[in-house]
Amino acid sequence: MELDYPQLTDEQFKKFSKMLFELSGIKLRDHKKYLLIHRLSKYVGPAKQFHSFEEYYQALQADESGKMVSDFLNVLTTNFTFFFREPVHFEFLRDYLEKARDSQEYIRIWSAACSSGEEPYSMAITLKQALTNPADYDAKILATDISRKMIHLAEAGVYHYTKVRGHLEDKLLKDYFNFDKETNDFSVAQPIRDLVSFRYMNLLESFPFNKLFDVVFLRNVLIYFENKEKEYIINKIANYIKPGGYLILGLSESLVGLQHRFKINRNSIYQKL
Ligand SMILES: C[S@@+](CC[C@H](N)C(=O)[O-])C[C@H]1O[C@@H](n2cnc3c(N)ncnc32)[C@H](O)[C@@H]1O
Known part of the structure; x- marks a missing residue:
């Protein structure tokens, strides 16, 4: 070698x-x-x-x-991701939205390591399905990543059919994407794009937020960090989650061994105390 x-x-x-x-x-x-x-x-x-x-x-x-x-x-950085990865988390998000929509003044969801966009767009589809008209509930998604290249790809929102095959049912493709027969690309439909804002952000730097989040997906990124940085990131994120809101890690990840302010729910889903 x-x-x-x-x-x-x-x-x-x-x-x-x-x-x-x-x-x-x-x-x-x-x-x-x-x-x-x-x-x-x-x-x-x-x-x-x-x-x-x-x-x-x-x-x-x-x-x-x-x-x-x-x-x-x-x-x-490793950017591996796909639509509706770890579906149990999107089922959880849908249940949360259905319960929260009438009790929350606004709804904010954050995809904190969004890679090429599949995760936040899967959230946006879930939002649309759960709320029908998310604007009525002031419901929005923020998607951030440290890789500018990934942010550009995510903003473009165009995926070759080989990337969506097996992850998205035909009905979802029909309802929420436009297909280009020449290139075999699926591009995310405008009403879904409108729900997501993309932004470059390093999780180790300060967060410029003025609203608290209901649910934060921090999936398959903590793996990169040592415990000290993990603790720093999750405690900083905790400051920006509504009381009783949720932090969701990848299914193979956990907060075991770290000092934190969450209680474990199930499936790597943590609720802010
Ligand atoms: C494996 S992807 C996870 C994508 C998605 N969350 C999922 O679970 O499918 C990990 C992402 O973390 C991002 N990342 C790595 N270090 C970061 C940091 N310090 N701040 C923000 N994002 C970071 C990488 O650029 C990459 O896109």
């Missing part, structure tokens, strides 16, 4: 890991060295823009435009 890729010394690996940590809070463990080499080989190699990792590192340090740093983050 090493023969195919430029050399990365342990010292250089530490420098890149430190930079990634300072930018995003993501910690790369030692066994991730080959992942880093593999992903950064997009920029570093004999026929690439940079011939050595050192040269690339220096250029990143000197980058004033922010473009290289943004590309660096984009290649190192």
